[in-house]
Amino acid sequence: MSKFNLTNYESYYLDYLEGNLSEEDRHAFELFLNEHPEFQLEGELPVFTIKEDENLSNDFINHLRVFDEKEKVNESTIDGFLIASTEGILSTEKQQELQSYLLKNPSHLDSLGMYHQTKLSPDLEITFPNKQGLRKGNTRRLIIGVISAVAAVFIGFVLLFSKEEKHLVLGPKLSLKKDQELNVQDTIHTKDLKFPKEHYSNPLISCSFEKSVFQAISEDSIVKKHIDFIMENTSESLLSVSISDTCVWKKTNSEYVAFSEMESPIEPVFRFAFKRLRDKIDFRYSKATETKQGGFYLKLWNFEVSRKIDASRELAVK
């Protein structure tokens, strides 16, 4: 790209006309003029003449002077050297020459001090008030975070609704009806009998079960897929429930809770969505079993939620 543009070409024009540009710059400038013929000076250049009685002041002439370090330090060049010294661009040799001159002409020391005073310092109390608004990347994370949260809610609701239709399957010889009390010591097996939760009014059973599920999930635990119950006949002839050895809450080293092992995915999905927002979230799925319907999990960043109806199950998901 050409270094010449509409805002700076004028400052190069005189150098060009006087032949002070380098060969490369001269060529580039001519190309620029060819591209912008409207800027080309036509005809002869105006000739400026100064009448003998129109002498320019020394101050003005000095103003026009260009500092050249190769010159000697003297009365006509002193300002340039003082500024160069202030700017810190003098060579060691010239700096020494300047110092020697100042020792002989101490009146210029004031000028040196004045030039030092022209150096500006930024007011650091002036700051841009909305840097956060300039930053990038937050929006993407926020959007993904919102998506993950929405997805978590969606998945949770899907599974909650499916859970409402779910039946606990108990032993083959037991059929628990609404408000029925159990007084047997049978181990309940996972077979054909349906045991709708909403019909299961015995508070001990219901509370015991729900509490266990809640605690397990909140403690980063997993629950086995096959849940068996042992029914016990209490002294009050009320039914109590305990969880058998085959239904233990297991601690896991994995940061992920397999979906197949979630009774309710809402809390862990939320937990992962917020806790792991800056990392990938794994995608897990469960196969439908005798006792549980299938479920699904998601993997974010490459956000993906897939769901598949299995022919043999209502909500098998993969």
Place this chain on the structure above:
Amino acid sequence: MNARAYNQLVDTYADNVYRFALKHLKNEMDAKDIVQSTYLKMWDKHESVDVAKGKSYLFTTAYHLILDFLKAGKRFHGEEAIVEVQNEDNPSDFDLSETLNWALDKLPVIQKTVVLLRDYEGYSYDEIAEIAGISESQVKVYIFRARKTLKSILIEKELVV
């Protein structure tokens, strides 16, 4: 340049670009607009901008946006002309810093630019030349002229030591 490097440039240089724009435009809202536009332009080109050149890119962009802004407001009559500043108050007679800042507005745009880049940001002459799109020798001429002008204003205000 990735988002992290870009954000680093926001944290490090947004204040500097803002001060640079504010010195030229003398209006906070306009200066904020310049900063916003500058960073927006850099983000648009972030894939091709070298992190090491990030600061230079910012000031180059800001400088050109300032010129465009002055042109649009008809306050610009060439880089070597002085921008008309409205509602300027005479500085207090005894405040060197205030007077110096007031004197800065008496400089043409290009001289003000090179002095600000030199004094505020500590840029070398060749870096300033790259940012302002002029030659290094021109930078030197402008800085020397600016210092002389500033000195003469200080003398006029009798604020020199």
